[in-house]
Amino acid sequence: xxxxxxxxxxxxxxxxxGVFQLRVVIPLDLRPAYSGRTKLVQSLKTKDRREASAExxxxxxxxxxxxxxxxxxxxxxxxxxxxxxxxxxxxxxxRSSILKGNLELRTHCAAVLSDIADQLRSKxxxxxxxxxxxxxxxxxTDEQLAVLKGLDAQKDGEAxxxxxxxRLSAVVPxxxxxxxxxxxxxxxxxxxxxxxxxxxxxxxxxxxxxxxxLDSGLPLPAPAPQRASYxxxxxxxxxxxxxxxxxxxxxxxRKQPSTRACELALDLFEKQYGDMPVDQITRSQGDxxxxxxxxxxxxxxxxxxxxxxxxxxxxxxxRDLELIHRQPWARLSITNRTEASRRPWSIxxxxxxxxxxxxxxxxxxFTTNAGADAAYWIPLLGLFTGATVSELAQLRPKDITTNxxxxxxxxxxxxxxxxxxxxxxxxxxxxxxxxxxxxxLEYAEAMKAQGKLSLWPALKLRKDKxxxxxxxxxxxxxxxxxxxxxxxxxxxCLRHTVRSAMAEAGFEDSVKDRITGHTxxxxxxxxxxxxxxxxxxxxxxxxxxxxxxxxxxxxxxxxIPPTKPKKGRAAWR
Numbered sequence: 033x034x035x036x037x038x039x040x041x042x043x044x045x046x047x048x049x050g051v052f053q054l055r056v057v058i059p060l061d062l063r064p065a066y067s068g069r070t071k072l073v074q075s076l077k078t079k080d081r082r083e084a085s086a087e088x089x090x091x092x093x094x095x096x097x098x099x100x101x102x103x104x105x106x107x108x109x110x111x112x113x114x115x116x117x118x119x120x121x122x123x124x125x126x127r128s129s130i131l132k133g134n135l136e137l138r139t140h141c142a143a144v145l146s147d148i149a150d151q152l153r154s155k156x157x158x159x160x161x162x163x164x165x166x167x168x169x170x171x172x173t174d175e176q177l178a179v180l181k182g183l184d185a186q187k188d189g190e191a192x193x194x195x196x197x198x199r200l201s202a203v204v205p206x207x208x209x210x211x212x213x214x215x216x217x218x219x220x221x222x223x224x225x226x227x228x229x230x231x232x233x234x235x236x237x238x239x240x241x242x243x244x245x246l247d248s249g250l251p252l253p254a255p256a257p258q259r260a261s262y263x264x265x266x267x268x269x270x271x272x273x274x275x276x277x278x279x280x281x282x283x284x285x286r287k288q289p290s291t292r293a294c295e296l297a298l299d300l301f302e303k304q305y306g307d308m309p310v311d312q313i314t315r316s317q318g319d320x321x322x323x324x325x326x327x328x329x330x331x332x333x334x335x336x337x338x339x340x341x342x343x344x345x346x347x348x349x350x351r352d353l354e355l356i357h358r359q360p361w362a363r364l365s366i367t368n369r370t371e372a373s374r375r376p377w378s379i380x381x382x383x384x385x386x387x388x389x390x391x392x393x394x395x396x397x398f399t400t401n402a403g404a405d406a407a408y409w410i411p412l413l414g415l416f417t418g419a420t421v422s423e424l425a426q427l428r429p430k431d432i433t434t435n436x437x438x439x440x441x442x443x444x445x446x447x448x449x450x451x452x453x454x455x456x457x458x459x460x461x462x463x464x465x466x467x468x469x470x471x472x473l474e475y476a477e478a479m480k481a482q483g484k485l486s487l488w489p490a491l492k493l494r495k496d497k498x499x500x501x502x503x504x505x506x507x508x509x510x511x512x513x514x515x516x517x518x519x520x521x522x523x524x525c526l527r528h529t530v531r532s533a534m535a536e537a538g539f540e541d542s543v544k545d546r547i548t549g550h551t552x553x554x555x556x557x558x559x560x561x562x563x564x565x566x567x568x569x570x571x572x573x574x575x576x577x578x579x580x581x582x583x584x585x586x587x588x589x590x591x592i593p594p595t596k597p598k599k600g601r602a603a604w605r
Contacts, residue, residue: 052076052084108217114224115282119231125210127239181247188240195237200229287496297341318361336368376529379579394585401501403491404590416464418530418548421499427487432476439463457549462569471586537574
């Protein structure tokens with residue numbers, strides 16, 4: 033093989049005047065960003081073929097990544113939602129950019145610093161001109177370092193004033209550049225954007241303070257564990273899977289549990305492979321990661337979900353960001369099995385649980401995760417509606433129609449911080465006559481009369497999962513004496529209990545789906561909202577539990593004891 037043939041393995045690598053160069057053609061759509069140029073040519077400063085090949089491959093990868101970044105920056109998408117993490121993400125990118133420039137100045141621009149020093153000498157008419165050192169291993173001269181310290185101190189002083197005065201405009205150009213590099217177009221005048229800018233300004237201030245400490249001979253603070261160091265980032269601009277995750281979580285509103293679950297899966301991936309470029313992830317790694325996850329043990333659904341989250345990021349990188357030409361882990365999966373099968377409650381189990389003093393004497397607990405009256409009513413509502421614990425936990429008094437002729441319960445996501453799993457969950461459910469007998473309508477009217485915004489004012493709701501805290505209380509209660517249940521039945525099993533009762537009464541799946549909010553399958557989906565109210569009421573009234581006796585014990589809402597002030601807290605608070 034001739035020398036020229038061996039060079040053909042790296043596109044654009046050629047020899048000129050005995051020195052190797054790299055030529056990379058600029059894509060048509062990006063040429064305006066390069067002043068109309070059609071190609072980039074850069075000397076590799078070596079006559080050695082092996083060195084040229086290695087350096088050329090690195091440089092070509094950097095330029096191709098630069099093309100991707102510029103394409104995203106030229107076609108940003110208006111951000112409809114600004115994640116609380118966006119300020120940190122942009123701030124880290126601003127910090128990386130500043131540190132990269134400062135590192136370049138220290139390692140490659142000694143001559144520039146010498147020129148500045150010479151200009152100062154000339155003005156002051158002292159000393160002799162300096163000469164840059166020949167070896168890059170020698171670093172900066174004392175005089176060059178002094179010049180750099182002066183420049184850095186000036187920037188640090190400006191950053192301190194801007195932060196003290198909260199001049200958010202100082203970081204808008206940098207924040208906008210980094211947002212556009214992520215493909216986001218942000219209106220910086222909104223309140224949400226101002227919070228993002230405040231995070232960026234704080235990071236900008238901290239970065240220059242760190243650089244001045246570096247000038248004094250102190251090391252930079254260690255980077256966050258999951259992020260690459262600034263030195264690594266300055267030499268490699270390849271988009272990593274962590275970068276894809278940062279873009280994914282701000283691309284549209286996402287629930288905090290989903291974001292956290294995805295990040296946990298990414299942490300496990302990085303534990304095995306590091307923060308690697310997304311275009312270097314192979315199908316073989318997917319198979320190996322799948323095997324490794326299963327070797328770690330744990331619930332099969334959890335293992336499967338973690339693998340699926342990485343596939344989600346790869347699909348996003350392929351389909352939405354066009355960073356990779358295909359999703360390399362397509363059709364790879366982990367089969368999960370049901371560890372604890374869901375089933376209806378038995379009559380004996382219902383008697384045991386609803387035989388607790390809460391339901392026989394209205395002895396409600398006042399802890400915030402039980403929510404006083406919520407501890408009595410939410411399980412009963414689950415028993416006669418099949419609704420989920422989160423759907424019931426976020427109910428408001430106005431969601432209850434107390435008309436005795438046709439009382440209904442409305443499940444919706446229209447309120448602030450209210451959420452439903454999907455469109456099928458938004459529904460109105462007739463209220464069972466047994467709930468009316470037990471006093472639920474009277475309780476709802478009492479909450480309306482008191483002007484309460486929540487049907488359960490004493491219940492603490494969890495962000496993005498309203499019933500999370502109540503579910504913990506319910507689980508502790510069913511496992512404790514005298515009930516002593518194991519993993520099943522749980523609250524979700526009440527949905528199966530309700531469906532079984534309606535199935536025994538002969539109601540079709542579409543009606544059961546309409547009551548419980550299950551996703552409709554097949555042709556039933558076209559008529560799910562067309563069932564007459566009379567049919568829905570008959571279906572609800574068919575929910576019967578022979579052998580379960582529920583006494584009426586409700587008289588009025590529980591009187592919540594006043595909270596004792598904490599030590600040191602002023603009495604007026």
